[in-house]
Amino acid sequence: MSWHPVIPWPLVVLAGLLLLGFTGWRVVADSRHRVRWILRLVTSLLMVVALLGPAVDGAIARQAASNVNVFFVVDTTTSSMARDHEEGRTRLEGYREDIAAIQEQMPGARFSIITFDYTARVVMPLTTDTQALKTATENLRAEDSQYSGGSSVTVAQDRLKLTLEGAKERQPEHSRVVFYLGDGEQTSSDQPAPFALDGLVDGGAVLGYGTEAGGRMAKTNADGSTGEDVTDASGNPGVSKIDEEQLGSIADQLGVPYVHRAGGDISPALEEADPGTTVEGAGASIETYTSLVWIFAVLMSALLLVDLFVTTREIGRLRRVDP
Incomplete structure (x- = not known):
């Protein structure tokens, strides 16, 4: 009452x-x-x-976020197939679920998806077409594991920066919200180059997936099919573990909060990210x-x-x- x-x-x-x-x-x-x-x-x-x-x-509803551009930066390395998400599902399933939930919470926004493994690529440019976002999200696939040779958690730095700069130039009045979805596992022998995006990111969050105990991963093929579990050189099961320290560092570089995700309601994560405050009235919560x-x-x-x-x-x- x-x-x-x-x-x-x-x-x-x-x-x-x-x-x-x-x-x-x-x-x-x-x-x-x-x-x-x-x-x-x-x-x-x-x-x-x-x-x-x-x-x-x-209920708590969100106003239309028509002047917000949202960029999903999604980890599609083999570790995204680790089965340590909610109820034994893969982390990739968690990515898909949360992207869909964020879209529902930010009606009217423009969305883009950038994936990264050994390299980064824009798989969906900015659009308000929710069906296109749904299709692109459902079609997210982990890299072909037989060609996996190690990756950096910040390999998307250059692609993301170029995309954000283009969005700022075309629509300077629109805020730019970045959601980074990954496990923080650095498999490249080199140290990850820091994200340098000063003035380009107005809000968002780093969403972390996985557990400290880790999970086994299925081998993946180019067509998205899976095979037996990944093993190391000795034939032992390969286990991928979340690196929350690394994810926290990425969050600091982007200037956004870090939130661990293990399924469930996305609203608490959005409240911490608070993308609605980046532009007055955009996506703000209303009762x-x-x-x-x-x-x-x-x-x-x-x-x-x-x-x-x-x-x-x-x-x-x-x-x-x-x-």
Whole structure:
């Protein structure tokens, strides 16, 4: 239950004190017409409650984010096939699920997907076409594992920077929100080059997937099919583990928060990322509610009709007895 006053609440309080005080006094003072004044007292009470705007709280919704460009940077290395996401699913399934959930929470935004493994590529340019985003997300595939030779967690730096610069040049009034989805596992022997995107990222988050215990990975083929689990040179099962320290470092470089994801509602992650504050009013959370004013208005109208009937009847009686 919440309250949304129809007029400023101090005026409601003042009107309520005057009406309820007067009608209450008349109930006590006028015993001859007490029923009529009781009706008016109840009517006054209903009117005060109606003016206070009672309502039943609804869901939290997001306003259209038409001036927001969202860039998903998605890890498609073999480690994305590690089965340590929610209920033993792969991390890649978690990526797909969260991208779809973020799109639902940011209606009207433009979306783009950049994937990275041994190199980075734009698999979907900026678009408001939600069906195109859905198709591109469903078609996300891990790299062909037989050609996997190690990768860097920041290999998408140059591609992302070029894409963000282009978006800023074309639409400088639009905010640029980046969601980095990965496990932070650096398999290249070189140290990852830091993201250098000063002034290009307005919001977003680094979303981390996987567990410290790690998960086994299935071999993947170019057509997206999978085979036996990955093994090391000794024939032991290959295990991929999340590197949250690395992910936290990437988040610091991008200037966004780090959020670990293990399935479930995406809203807490979005609240931490708070992409809606990057542009005033864009994607901001709003609380919906169902007003109950009409119920009190109907009851008040019914009592006024009863009061009118009683008053009319008394006037008619007075006329009959008048000589």
